[in-house]
Amino acid sequence: MVTKQSFLAAAAVCLLLLLPSVSAVTDVEYCNKHKNYPVKVSGVEIVPDPVERGVPATFKISASTDKNITEGKLVIDVKYWIFNVYSETDDICTKTDCPATSDFELSHSQTLPSITPPGSYTIQMKMLGKHDEELSCISFGFSIGFLAPVALS
Template sequence: MAAPSSSFSVLHLLAAAICLILLPDSAHATPVDFQYCVDEILYRVSVYEVDITPDPAVLNKPITFNISASTVVNIHAGEVEMEVYDIGTIRLYAGTTELCKGDIHCPILPGYFELSEVRNMMLPSGTFYTVKMTLRETGRFDLTCISFKLPLGLFPSVLTYY
């Protein structure tokens, strides 16, 4: 039996290395930098970390936003409002969901909690967008408001027009 060609093995290793370099690492989330909409001290919920999966996001595919936060008050009911902007002022998406759903049960007691929001947003092709996320107590006031950049992958999916 002949020994395998070393040049064949080297080519396989080189091809695998190129694939690892070119493909985005979407298996795990990376924390993104965020800013509060106004001074943090005015909010009853403090945000510690925002993760986006996949990272970078892929156009027209579900995007998961994981938020680590804490509250100093009981939250009995609320909503999560998300807006996506291009060039700062052009709103491309707006949607609101109930805060107390899935793994989040109300009342949320004072202390640490995690929020996971999955959104399916039909966005036009671009390099990044700005997301504004507001947690609001139902019928009352903003619990927190943050904004952050939403990076898009190198190979966005093709838009489908009907």
């Protein structure tokens, strides 16, 4: 016999399973699988996941190195299917504390316009050193939800 309380508890669990994840660790691939990059990336966390249009999204990259990174660039390219839709180049020291040594985290936040199409995207992120040497190059996917946030009045 199913009681009202057990039914409500089961319904609540089902609803929670249908909600999008607030944060998730994303799989990362190196651009060149055979290259020994000086900066090793252990993961990317995207908050929220899926990304919502009009809401700030934060990409946190966990990395490590045996180098002493005091300056450089972070080059970000975003593709929607096969189309390049966005590019950005930043000073690496605005995304992490410099000098970056040992274990460190890069953090990048972006608010996507409400007209951004929903679907699957791919980011390629290159870390370049002082003399534009490639410290690391990764790619990972993310998705933008189909529902835009609703403004409450």
